[in-house]
Amino acid sequence: MARYLTCFLVLILCSCSMNTAQHSKINGVSFVASRDSISEKHLKPVVDLHANYAAIMPFGFIKNLEHPELIYxxxxxxxxxxxxxxxxxxxxxxxxxxxxxxxxxxxxxxxEYTGHIKMPTELAWKELEETYSNFILEYAKLAQEKHVALFCIGTELEQFIAHRPEYWQTLIKLIRELYKGKLTYAANWDEYKRTPFWSELDFIGIDAYFPISDEKTPSVEDCVIGWQPHKKLLKELSETYDKSILFTEFGYRSMDYTGKEPWVSDYEITSLNLIAQENATEALFETFWDENWFAGGFVWKWFHNYEERGGETDNQFTPQNKPAETVIKSFYDIKK
Incomplete structure (x- = not known):
C-alpha cells in the first residue's frame, strides 16, 4: 500500500511540475542601449516590473539598402x-x-526598413554575407562566454533571407558550433509565414505588430476580437513545427488608432492616447499569456533612465510611466 501511495504522490508532483512549466513565460523587456554603463539603479524598475528576461540589442550599421558593408x-x-x-x-x-x-x-x-535590404550584384551579396557573419558570430561567441539563455540570429531581414536561403542554413550551423543555448529569429508580423528555417531554431520568433483594430480608441474586447484570426494561424504554425511562438517584440504606441498599424514609428504623428495603448496591451496578454504553445515576449521598448522616459505626454512605444506599464506589471507578476 505504501508503495502505491508513493507512486501516486510522485505522479501528483510531476503533474504539478508540468503545469508550472506550461505557464512559465518569458516576461521580457527590450532594453535600449545607452551612452553609459548601467547599474542597479537603472535596473530596479525592470525588477519592479517583474520582468525575468531582457533583450540586449547591439547594432551594426549599413549606409543604404544596397550597401553590403556592415559596421559595428x-x-x-x-x-x-x-x-x-x-x-x-x-x-x-x-x-x-x-x-x-x-x-x-x-x-x-x-x-529605412531592414526587410528591404537587397544587394544589386552577386559580389555585393557575398560581401554582405561575410560582414553579417562576422557581426553575428562575434556576438554568438560572446553569448556563449556569458552563458546567455537565448540568441536571436537576425531581425526583420525578409529579402536577405528570401534571396540567400542557403547562406542562412549555413549560418545557423556555424552559430550552433559556437553557441549552445536556444536560438530564434525575429520575423516581422507579415514575414513569418515565409521564413524557411523555423525547423532549425528553438523558438518561432515574431515581432508582433499585427493590425487588430481600426478604432481610434479600441476597447480591450475590440482588440481581443481583432487578434483571433492571427492567433489561429500562430497556433497552427506552432503545431506544424512543434515549437513555441515567442514575441521577440510586442507593444503599442500611446496614440490614436494604435491597433490599426502598430508598426508605425512616424514622429510626425502627434496624437496622444494612453487608454488606447493600455487597452491594446491588455488584450495581447489576455489573448496569449495563458496559451501553452506561447512562450512569452519582449515589450518594445524600455530605457535605462526610467524617470526621464514615457509619461503622460509621450506618444511613443515605451510603456514607462504610463497606464500600460501597470498592465504589464500585473501580468508579469502572476505569470512568472
Whole structure:
C-alpha cells in the first residue's frame, strides 16, 4: 500500500511540475542601449516590473539598402551598442536574476526598413554575407562566454533571407558550433509565414505588430476580437513545427488608432492616447499569456533612465510611466 501511495504522490508532483512549466513565460523587456554603463539603479524598475528576461540589442550599421558593408563595435557607437557595453549590460542584468536574449540588429541609415535590404550584384551579396557573419558570430561567441539563455540570429531581414536561403542554413550551423543555448529569429508580423528555417531554431520568433483594430480608441474586447484570426494561424504554425511562438517584440504606441498599424514609428504623428495603448496591451496578454504553445515576449521598448522616459505626454512605444506599464506589471507578476 505504501508503495502505491508513493507512486501516486510522485505522479501528483510531476503533474504539478508540468503545469508550472506550461505557464512559465518569458516576461521580457527590450532594453535600449545607452551612452553609459548601467547599474542597479537603472535596473530596479525592470525588477519592479517583474520582468525575468531582457533583450540586449547591439547594432551594426549599413549606409543604404544596397550597401553590403556592415559596421559595428566602433568608437562612434554608444557604449551599450558595443561588445564591451553588451558584456557589461549582461552582467548587470544577470546580477538581478534577469535572463538575456542577445539580439544583434542592423540599422540602415535614415531608418529605412531592414526587410528591404537587397544587394544589386552577386559580389555585393557575398560581401554582405561575410560582414553579417562576422557581426553575428562575434556576438554568438560572446553569448556563449556569458552563458546567455537565448540568441536571436537576425531581425526583420525578409529579402536577405528570401534571396540567400542557403547562406542562412549555413549560418545557423556555424552559430550552433559556437553557441549552445536556444536560438530564434525575429520575423516581422507579415514575414513569418515565409521564413524557411523555423525547423532549425528553438523558438518561432515574431515581432508582433499585427493590425487588430481600426478604432481610434479600441476597447480591450475590440482588440481581443481583432487578434483571433492571427492567433489561429500562430497556433497552427506552432503545431506544424512543434515549437513555441515567442514575441521577440510586442507593444503599442500611446496614440490614436494604435491597433490599426502598430508598426508605425512616424514622429510626425502627434496624437496622444494612453487608454488606447493600455487597452491594446491588455488584450495581447489576455489573448496569449495563458496559451501553452506561447512562450512569452519582449515589450518594445524600455530605457535605462526610467524617470526621464514615457509619461503622460509621450506618444511613443515605451510603456514607462504610463497606464500600460501597470498592465504589464500585473501580468508579469502572476505569470512568472
Amino acid at each position: 563595435n566602433t568608437d562612434r557607437q554608444w557604449f551599450g551598442e558595443t561588445l564591451m557595453g553588451v558584456s557589461q549590460y549582461i552582467d548587470a542584468l544577470e546580477r538581478q536574476n534577469i535572463q538575456i536574449m542577445l539580439k544583434p540588429q542592423i540599422w540602415v541609415w535614415r531608418g
